[in-house]
């Protein structure tokens with residue numbers, strides 16, 4: 001299922017076709033999560049809030065701003081945390097499943113044992129997006 005949102009009057013649709021890449025943690029990839037799962041998490045949550053972000057590299061697809069020789073390029077970004085146990089995805093920080101308990105709490109209760117930062121970056125011009133998951137030491 002696609003995820004749709006509107007930012008400053010422009011609609012963005014995150015789906016299969018405009019996904020540039022899904023990068024899981026290099027050392028300890030979290031299992032049981034892919035872009036489809038991420039879109040599902042976004043659809044189920046009411047806490048998704050994309051913000052403006054600027055990167056030094058332009059969008060690899062449309063290269064918006066490259067001709068104008070901009071120094072930074074416009075993107076939208078949203079990040080949240082995903083939690084796993086034994087390297088398998090369990091829940092996230094924007095998920096209501098465990099009553100929004102903190103990682104520390106869930107960890108203490110033995111429900112999860114590892115925390116990852118998940119970042120979604122969307123090109124403001126063409127809507128191409130990428131997802132990155134990195135282990136996050138609490």
Ligand SMILES: [Zn+2]
Nearest residue numbers: 059062123126
């Ligand atoms: Zn683009």
